[in-house]
Amino acid sequence: MEALFIWIENSPLSLWVRGESGWHMAFPIIIVFHALGMGFLVGVALAINGRVLGLAPGVPLTRLHAFIPVAVIALIVNAISGVLLLIGYPTKALTNPVFYIKLLCIALALWNLRWFTKTVLTNTAYDSGNMPLSIKRLAVISTGLWASAIIAGRLLAYTYNHIMSI
């Protein structure tokens, strides 16, 4: 594993992310995109969860589908920026258990968002009526998962064991 980390950390892309190839703004700009993507992805997810839980009951649930492309673009931005950050500091992330907790939370929350998008946001019966308890429960769990992902992500800056293998 360490050999792989060393190989990645010596690659031109990794050096570029860390600002070691002359341009120091790559890392800050990638981080900025990661924060913006978080805001829009989690923002849309929280709005959907809020509506499912009965906040803003006048919003027809199926119409919230129009914001899904915003969440998808934000997800793509964060997948790309996240992979770039990982290429910059593979040892730092992959030797920290908190990183896997973050990824697990995101995977489960995205799975839930996809299911909501396909099943709940397409069912016009939910537009004005009350939601089944099982779906409300999922909205609460999803909100908890997004919050956990954010907390775990922030803690990555404080809980790492090794920064680099080289």
Added chain:
Amino acid sequence: MLETISDWLQSTWLSHAFISQGLWAWPMSESLHFIGLCLLVGSVGLVDLRMLGMAKGISVSALHKLIPFGVAGYLLNVITGSLFVVGDADQYIFNDAFRFKMLFMFIAGINVLFFYSTAFQQTKLLGPNDEMPLPVKIMAGVSLACWIGIICAGRLITFYRP
């Protein structure tokens, strides 16, 4: 003058209390600051997008019911943000990224006061499929641009430490 303010902030009881909490107070406040950010984007940001023409079929008045959660996020971020500034005043008061963030917040503040004192009452009466009048679209655009600017400048603070 700024140095006096910075020194004074860092000499306060609150500053010492926040910093001496040691390991957890700062990272957890940062996490809450990010969660507040998401609440703001998920409410104010979505209302801005609707006013700009996205998500027809939802009336602004219905979507506006999410705004209290954005206000909650805003308050959460004012509290946690103030703790950062009081806790480590030097790192913020002399920081260009922080100054830009405050500038964007000031513009967003003027913009939101202007919106609620002029266009909001009529905007609330518009139907789910209505297009917003141009001034409303401009205010929504300013709001969205400011919040994006606030997030960008805020995230850059750590790279512009004096």
